[in-house]
Amino acid sequence: MLFTDMLARAARANDSLLCVGLDPDPTRLPEPWRGDASRIFDFCAAIVEATADLVCAFKPQIAYFAAQRAEDQLERLIAHIRDVAPQVPVILDAKRGDIGSTAQQYAREAFERYGADAVTLSPFMGFDSLQPYLAYKGKGAFLLCRTSNPGGDDLQAQPLAALPGQPRLFEHVAEMAQGPWNTNGQLGLVVGATRPDEIAAVRARAPRLPLLIPGVGAQGGDAQATVRAGYAGCGTAVINSSRAILYASASSDFAAAARQEALRTRAQLNAALPAAH
């Protein structure tokens, strides 16, 4: 099944725009697992089981696993998601970007080793650095466009004086992704919830692309303004929250607390949807 179809089906089935981010930090695991990196799988598996019926996607962030030499736990976790939530797509947040021959290896890692349905990529090196991922038909690729961090301004907000209309760099990325780069309908864009006005600027340039929107929850983005700016019917919004859900409680009730926070966030996002969607 195509990534975009899987995403739309999960969003409909679970009535949800919420993506739960899996960013397991051993120092924040509940007692008695705190500090024990060998419990990353157990922690994330419990979160997945507690929220599987509330989400449109899961987004494991690869750095949290690789930094702990826990790639084997990431493999097990994605296999576990397939078992307990086969309808929910997995977006591997890896933010890769490299020349074609190296990108082939990264694409193989994401789609063959881990079996992800989509991956996040930096578009900074241009179209040929994206092509190896697009060779995996049906898989998705979300390009960093307007990121949620303050330093996103340093490059992304700069106008490209050489282009007609002098679009800002992130606007140009959106136009390329909606147009000539999207050879097989596999692309989406990453835009931060910390900048709802700019989500709207991206949506205007990319009306049909799925937007992956991190930044609600721990980063303080406005969830409802994000939905209003990012949701466009055919171009869906996948709104990620990681720490606010993962660490809703530091005690043994962490999975139940994560479920409550996911329920609360899903309701908040749905409240901002237009009446007939």
Ligand SMILES: O=c1ccn([C@@H]2O[C@H](COP(=O)(O)O)[C@@H](O)[C@H]2O)c(=O)[nH]1
């Ligand atoms: O612009 C971006 C791109 C990616 N991220 C990632 O999303 C999550 C956010 O985690 P929270 O705990 O909900 O803040 C994290 O994995 C980031 O690497 C982002 O925040 N902003």
